[in-house]
Amino acid sequence: MPELPEVETSCSGIRPFCVDYTITNIIVRQPKLRWPVDPLVSSKLSGMVINKVERRGKYILLGISDFLLMIHLGMSGSLRVLDKTTEPGKHDHIDICLSNSKIIRYNDPRRFGCVILNQQGFQHPLLAKLGVEPLTEDFNWDYLYSLCRTRKIAIKALIMNSHIVVGVGNIYAQEALFRAGIKPQKMANKLSKINAKRLVEEIKLVLVEAIAAGGSSLKDFTSAEGKPGYFQQTLKVYGRGKALCMCCNTQLKQMLIGQRATVYCPKCQK
C-alpha cells in the first residue's frame, strides 16, 4: 500500500528515466480508474518532453510542457520503469512510452488510483484542497494544535485527513501515535500542547525512516517484479491485532476509527 514514502521513492525511481525524454505515445488499456482517464491523453502528450517529476501529497506530478499529469497510486498502484518490449500483465493499465525505449508502466489491481491530465497553472481542485506537507516546517505543533482545538474527532482521524496534512495513511498514523504514546481515539480537542508536539515529531520521524527504508528496498525499481513491504519488521502496532505490545507485553487492542482498523497499546498510549 503506497503511502508517502512509497510515492517519494516512486518519484526518485522514475525521474532519471523521464526527465528530458520525449513521450512517443501513451497506451491506455483500462481507462476506468478512480477518475476516468482522458481519452485524448496520448494525442495531447505525444511528442512532448517531460520537464519534471515532483510529489505533492501522494500525487506524482509529471510536468510536460503546458500540461501536468497527476498520478495517484491509490492503495494498490505502482509505477515501474521497463524496457518497451516487456509484455503487459493483468493490471498494467497505462504505459507512458518514451524516446529512450523505456516505458513508465502504471499497474493498479484495485483501480483506486488515478491518472489525471491537467493544464499547467490551473489549480486543480484535488491539489488545491491538500493540507501541508508533513516534512516541511509548515507542519509544526502550533499548526496541529490550533487545528485540534475546534475538532471533535479522534486524533487519528484528524492526522489522516489529507486536507490538514498530506501523506499520513492508516499505517503511519497508527505507528506515530504509538511512538508518541497517544491513544488513537483521543479526541483532537483534548490533545495537550506537549502531545501535539510529540505527535508532530513522531509523524516526521516515522516518515523519514520509512523513506530511508523504502529507498533501499526499492533499488530494483526497474525490474519486473514488485518488492514486498520493507516496513513489516519495524511496525509496532499496525496489523498486529491482539498480539502483545513490543514494549510492555500488554495485549494490544483493536478498534474501528472512521471505518478503519486501528491497533494500539492500552498501557503505552494514554
Next chain:
DNA sequence: AGTCGCGCCTGGCGGC
C-alpha cells in the same frame, strides 16, 4: 463548517 458513512475495486483469506 465539521462530521459521518458510503462506495469504488480486487486479491487473499477463512469457513464450509
Next chain:
DNA sequence: TGCCGCCAGGCGCGAC
C-alpha cells in the same frame, strides 16, 4: 478442491 462472503484501504462526496 471449490466456492462464497468478507475485509482492507485512500479519499471524494453526499447527507446531516
